[in-house]
Amino acid sequence: MNKIAIVTGATSGIGKAVVELLLKANVNVVALGRNQYRIDQVNKEFEPLTKNANLDFVLGDLSDNTQTKLAALSLIEKVNQKYDGKVDILMNIAGIVSTGYHENNDGNEMTFAVNHLAVFNLTSYIYPLLKKVENSRILVVSSYSHYWASMNWRNIQSRKMYNVLKGYKRSKLYNVFFVKEFARKHQDVKIYAIDPGLVNTEIGAKKTSGLVNWFWNKRRSKGTDAYYPAKYMVDIALKDEYLDKSGHYIKEGKSIAPSKKSQNLLNAKKLWEYSEDLLNIKFK
Numbered sequence: 171m172n173k174i175a176i177v178t179g180a181t182s183g184i185g186k187a188v189v190e191l192l193l194k195a196n197v198n199v200v201a202l203g204r205n206q207y208r209i210d211q212v213n214k215e216f217e218p219l220t221k222n223a224n225l226d227f228v229l230g231d232l233s234d235n236t237q238t239k240l241a242a243l244s245l246i247e248k249v250n251q252k253y254d255g256k257v258d259i260l261m262n263i264a265g266i267v268s269t270g271y272h273e274n275n276d277g278n279e280m281t282f283a284v285n286h287l288a289v290f291n292l293t294s295y296i297y298p299l300l301k302k303v304e305n306s307r308i309l310v311v312s313s314y315s316h317y318w319a320s321m322n323w324r325n326i327q328s329r330k331m332y333n334v335l336k337g338y339k340r341s342k343l344y345n346v347f348f349v350k351e352f353a354r355k356h357q358d359v360k361i362y363a364i365d366p367g368l369v370n371t372e373i374g375a376k377k378t379s380g381l382v383n384w385f386w387n388k389r390r391s392k393g394t395d396a397y398y399p400a401k402y403m404v405d406i407a408l409k410d411e412y413l414d415k416s417g418h419y420i421k422e423g424k425s426i427a428p429s430k431k432s433q434n435l436l437n438a439k440k441l442w443e444y445s446e447d448l449l450n451i452k453f454k
């Protein structure tokens with residue numbers, strides 16, 4: 171029987187390449203997209219790949235707590251309808267880079283909200299569906315930029331002196347903390363932090379302006395195409411050899427050490443509790 175994967179960020183870049191490779195591996199995909207036009211385009215492009223595996227899109231946005239909850243409930247509804255409420259793989263791929271300081275409807279900084287808090291929130295909703303399946307797995311796309319991120323409990327959302335790099339690399343450090351703490355708490359579902367390397371996508375050109383936009387458009391041409399990290403991510407999602415690597419930070423299919431700061435278990439635990447407080451949930 172086909173495995174079932176939930177994929178966020180499925181309408182462009184790495185997420186879209188992952189969807190394509192999952193379908194080619196006969197995995198049924200329930201994908202999240204925030205833009206109906208892009209969803210329609212991807213559905214059309216991948217239609218020939220849906221003979222042996224299904225692709226279902228759910229429209230939803232991860233930019234604040236209420237919308238993330240709605241997106242999660244729509245994904246769950248689809249999985250309940252089609253797959254008896256069971257999920258083998260959750261791929262948290264959606265992410266942003268933002269030049270300016272923006273707050274969402276909850277008063278949280280937007281990069282923090284999409285790149286970390288929505289991952290925490292969505293995973294808390296999908297976890298019960300993953301628990302029903304043996305050897306189920308969660309992938310969270312972090313970034314090499316986390317190596318340059320520092321922890322500052324007085325400026326956790328980078329509100330003071332925000333700049334694009336500070337906000338982004340911190341959010342990617344929080345991804346590693348989340349993976350470490352989840353793996354410590356839960357052994358029934360495996361979890362991995364993914365370092366995709368530099369990839370030629372539009373991420374740094376979408377919510378950026380001026381120099382940052384110009385810089386990204388120059389820099390991205392040195393990156394790999396999106397299929398390069400996508401292939402490793404699909405391997406991690408499907409192959410047995412990764413089952414004993416839960417909690418690892420993985421680049422090009424190999425476990426490598428994440429930053430020293432990301433291995434501070436006390437900070438990982440504190441960030442977990444801080445995220446629970448912001449969402450007003452208990453994610454045990």
Ligand SMILES: NC(=O)c1ccc[n+]([C@@H]2O[C@H](COP(=O)([O-])OP(=O)(O)OC[C@H]3O[C@@H](n4cnc5c(N)ncnc54)[C@H](OP(=O)(O)O)[C@@H]3O)[C@@H](O)[C@H]2O)c1
Nearest residue numbers: 179181182183184204231232233264265313368369371373
């Ligand atoms: N590119 C790199 O060099 C690189 C390096 C390290 C890590 N990463 C990480 O890789 C992941 C994928 O990025 P990418 O490079 O493939 O960029 P991308 O092409 O811009 O993909 C990002 C995806 O996230 C979706 N998204 C953004 N905000 C959203 C929201 N509020 N609600 C729902 N979906 C949202 C986007 O939707 P739309 O299609 O509608 O825009 C898009 O599908 C990100 O987490 C990024 O931080 C990328």
